[in-house]
Amino acid sequence: xxxxxxxxxxxxxxxxxxxxxxxxxxxxxxxxxxxxxxxxxxxxxxxxxxxxxxxxxxxxxxxxxxxxxxxxxxxxxxxxxxxxxxxxxxxxxxxxxxxxxxxxxxxxxxxxxxxxxxxxxxxxxxxxxxxxxxxxxxxxxxxxxxxxxxxxxxxxxxxxxxxxxxxxxxxxxxxxxxxxxxxxxxxxxxxxxxxxxxxxxxxxxxxxxxxxxxxxxxxxxxxxxxxxxxxxxxxxxxxxxxxxxxxxxxx
Amino acid sequence: xxxxxxxxxxxxxxxxxxxxxxxxxxxxxxxxxxxxxxxxxxxxxxxxxxxxxxxxxxxxxxxxxxxxxxxxxxxxxxxxxxxxxxxxxxxxxxxxxxxxxxxxxxxxxxxxxxxxxxxxxxxxxxxxxxxxxxxxxxxxxxxxxxxxxxxxxxxxxxxxxxxxxxxxxxxxxxxxxxxxxxxxxxxxxxxxxxxxxxxxxxxxxxxxxxxxxxxxxxxxxxxxxxxxxxxxxxxxxxxxxxxxxxxxxxxxxxxxxxxxxxxxxxxxxxxxxxxxxxxxxxxxxxxxxxxxxxxxxxxxxxxxxxxxxxxxxxxxxxxxxxxxxxxxxxxxxxxxxxxxxxxxxxxxxxxxxxxxxxxxxxxxxxxxxxxxxxxxxxxxxxxxxxxxx
Numbered sequence: 001x002x003x004x005x006x007x008x009x010x011x012x013x014x015x016x017x018x019x020x021x022x023x024x025x026x027x028x029x030x031x032x033x034x035x036x037x038x039x040x041x042x043x044x045x046x047x048x049x050x051x052x053x054x055x056x057x058x059x060x061x062x063x064x065x066x067x068x069x070x071x072x073x074x075x076x077x078x079x080x081x082x083x084x085x086x087x088x089x090x091x092x093x094x095x096x097x098x099x100x101x102x103x104x105x106x107x108x109x110x111x112x113x114x115x116x117x118x119x120x121x122x123x124x125x126x127x128x129x130x131x132x133x134x135x136x137x138x139x140x141x142x143x144x145x146x147x148x149x150x151x152x153x154x155x156x157x158x159x160x161x162x163x164x165x166x167x168x169x170x171x172x173x174x175x176x177x178x179x180x181x182x183x184x185x186x187x188x189x190x191x192x193x194x195x196x197x198x199x200x201x202x203x204x205x206x207x208x209x210x211x212x213x214x215x216x217x218x219x220x221x222x223x224x225x226x227x228x229x230x231x232x233x234x235x236x237x238x239x240x241x242x243x244x245x246x247x248x249x250x251x
Numbered sequence: 252x253x254x255x256x257x258x259x260x261x262x263x264x265x266x267x268x269x270x271x272x273x274x275x276x277x278x279x280x281x282x283x284x285x286x287x288x289x290x291x292x293x294x295x296x297x298x299x300x301x302x303x304x305x306x307x308x309x310x311x312x313x314x315x316x317x318x319x320x321x322x323x324x325x326x327x328x329x330x331x332x333x334x335x336x337x338x339x340x341x342x343x344x345x346x347x348x349x350x351x352x353x354x355x356x357x358x359x360x361x362x363x364x365x366x367x368x369x370x371x372x373x374x375x376x377x378x379x380x381x382x383x384x385x386x387x388x389x390x391x392x393x394x395x396x397x398x399x400x401x402x403x404x405x406x407x408x409x410x411x412x413x414x415x416x417x418x419x420x421x422x423x424x425x426x427x428x429x430x431x432x433x434x435x436x437x438x439x440x441x442x443x444x445x446x447x448x449x450x451x452x453x454x455x456x457x458x459x460x461x462x463x464x465x466x467x468x469x470x471x472x473x474x475x476x477x478x479x480x481x482x483x484x485x486x487x488x489x490x491x492x493x494x495x496x497x498x499x500x501x502x503x504x505x506x507x508x509x510x511x512x513x514x515x516x517x518x519x520x521x522x523x524x525x526x527x528x529x530x531x532x533x534x535x536x537x538x539x540x541x542x543x544x545x546x547x548x549x550x551x552x553x554x555x556x557x558x559x560x561x562x563x564x565x566x567x568x569x570x571x572x573x574x575x576x577x578x579x580x581x582x583x584x585x586x587x588x589x590x591x592x593x594x595x596x597x598x599x600x601x602x603x604x605x606x607x608x609x610x611x612x613x614x615x616x617x618x619x620x621x622x623x624x625x626x627x628x629x630x631x632x633x634x635x636x637x638x639x640x
Contacts, residue, residue, distance in 0.1 A: 037296055058384050059379060060372045066334075069305065069337075071301075103368070104368075110378075117377075119380075142289065142294075150298060153294075154291075154294065155291065188301035188302070200305055201305065201331055204384075
C-alpha cells in the first residue's frame with residue numbers, strides 16, 4: 001500500500017508541477033506578446049501609399065518643420081523637402097530649395113517674365129523595387145511587410161552605399177549615430193491611427209496618405225479619379241509616391 | 252590513386268570551410284533575422300516604439316473646444332494646430348498628468364505670438380503659389396491699409412483663428428452661382444469643352460446681374476478700395492459647392508476702421524471701439540451686423556428689386572422653390588450650396604449636419620413648427636412617390 005501511495009503521490013506531483021509550468025508559460029507569454037507588438041500577418045493587410053497634389057502646395061514648409069521636430073532630423077538634412085520650379089518665357093528653368101524650405105521661400109528668382117512656377121514637395125518614394133535596399137551589404141535596409149522602406153539602425157554600418165544608390169536623393173548619413181537615415185513614413189504614428197507628421201501638418205491637404213490595399217480608402221479613390229505621374233519612372237524602381245499635376249521639368 | 256586523394260582533400264577542405272562558414276553565419280546573425288525576409292524582424296517593432304510628437308488637432312479640440320469651433324468655421328479650417336503652435340507633445344503630457352510626466356510648466360507652454368514670418372510662410376506673394384491662394388506683398392498691403400508703423404504684426408488686425416478677410420481670384424470661381432451644367436443655358440451642346448472656367452468666352456461678373464447695385468456702389472466712397480468679392484465671398488470649394496457669403500460682420504468693418512496706434516489716424520475714417528457705440532442704448536451689443544444697421548447706406552443700396560436684375564421682386568421669399576426644383580436632381584445639394592452653413596441654423600436651430608435621430612420623428616416636429624410646409628419644400632417631388640406610388 002505504501003508503495004502505491006508513494007507512486008501516486010509522485011505522479012500527482014509531477015503532473016501538477018508540469019501543469020503549473022505549462023499554464024504559467026502560456027499566461028506570461030500571452031501577457032507579454034499581444035500588447036503593442038506588430039504581428040506579421042496583420043501588417044500584410046496594409047500597403048502604405050502616398051499622394052502629393054502639386055497643384056495645391058503653397059510651399060509654406062510646414063511639413064518640413066513638422067518632420068524635423070517629429071524625427072529629430074539633424075540640421076542641413078531633410079527627410080522631406082519642397083522644391084520650387086520657376087520657368088521663364090525663354091524656357092529657362094530654375095530650381096531651388098533653400099534649407100529644404102524649412103523657412104519657406106523668400107523672393108522670386110526671376111524678377112519678371114515668369115511663365116510658369118510651382119512647388120513640388122519631395123519625400124522618399126518607398127519604391128517597390130528600391131535600389132537602396134538591394135545594395136545594403138548587411139541587410140540593414142529592408143522593406144517592411146506593409147510596404148515601407150526602413151533602416152535597421154542597430155545593424156547599419158554606415159557605409160553609405162544606399163545613399164549613393166537612391167536616385168531620388170532621399171537618404172542621408174546621420175553623422176551623430178554613424179548610420180544611414182531616411183523617411184519612415186512616421187512608422188511609429190501610422191499604426192496608432194495617426195497620419196505621418198508631414199501629412200498632419202499640411203494646411204492645404206496637398207499630401208494624402210493611406211492604405212493602397214483598401215479599395216475604399218481616400219488614396220485609392222484619388223488614384224482612380226485623378227491623373228498622376230511618377231518621378232523617374234524609366235529607372236524601373238516602381239515608386240509608390242504618386243504626384244498629381246506633375247510637370248515635365250520635374251525629376 | 253594519388254590524384255583521388257588530392258581531390259578528396261580538396262573536397263573535405265571545401266566542405267569543412269562551408270560548414271564553418273554556415274556555423275559562423277548562424278552565430279553572427281542577430282536574433283529574428285531572416286524570420287520574414289532578409290532583415291531583422293525585431294527592428295520593425297523597435298521603430299514602432301518611437302514617441303509621437305506632433306499632436307493631432309482632435310486632441311487639441313478636446314480641451315480647447317471653443318477656439319477649435321471658431322477655427323473650424325473660418326478660412327483657416329484646414330490649417331492644423333501644430334503649424335502655428337508647435338508640436339504640443341509636452342503640453343498634452345503635462346496637462347494629462349503633471350506629476351509623473353516630469354515636465355516643467357515652462358516647457359509645457361505653447362508658443363502663441365507670431366512674427367510676420369509665421370504668417371508670411373504661407374501668405375507671402377510668390378509667383379509659384381497658386382493664384383487662388385490669398386497672398387500679400389507686405390509693403391503694398393501696409394501702404395494700401397494706411398499703416399504707418401511697419402513693425403505692426405499681422406495678428407493685431409487679423410485673428411488667426413478667424414481671419415475673416417478672404418478674396419479669391421474670380422477666374423478660380425465657378426462660372427455662375429446658380430448654373431451648373433452647360434445645357435442649362437446652351438440648348439445645343441457647345442463645340443468646345445470648357446474644362447476651365449477661365450476659358451469661357453464670357454466671364455460672368457457681378458454687374459451682369461446686379462447692375463444697379465454695382466452702379467450705386469461705384470458712386471460711394473468704398474469703391475476704390477473694396478471689391479464685391481471682398482464682402483460677398485464667392486468661390487469654388489469643390490466641384491459641387493460654391494458659396495455666397497455676406498460679410499456684414501462688425502469685426503470685418505473694424506479691420507480698417509478701428510483706431511489703433513500703428514494706423515494712420517486720418518484715413519480711412521477711424522472709430523474708437525467699443526466707445527463708439529457704448530453710449531447708445533438702443534444698440535444691441537451682441538448683434539454681429541452692428542455696423543450695417545446704421546451705416547448700410549454708405550456701402551450700396553440694399554434693395555434687390557431693381558431693373559437689370561433677372562430675379563422678380565419676391566425673389567427672397569420665392570427662391571426656395573426655385574432652388575428645390577433646381578437642386579432636386581442633385582442628391583448632395585442643399586441650402587449650403589449657396590448659403591453658408593450657419594444660414595439655415597440661424598432660424599431652425601437644428602444641428603448641422605443633422606444627427607441620426609433626425610431622419611426618424613425629429614424632423615417632422617421641425618416641419619410642424621414651421622407651419623403649413625409641404626414635404627416637397629425640402630424634398631424633391633419624386634420623394635413622396637418613391638414610397639406612395
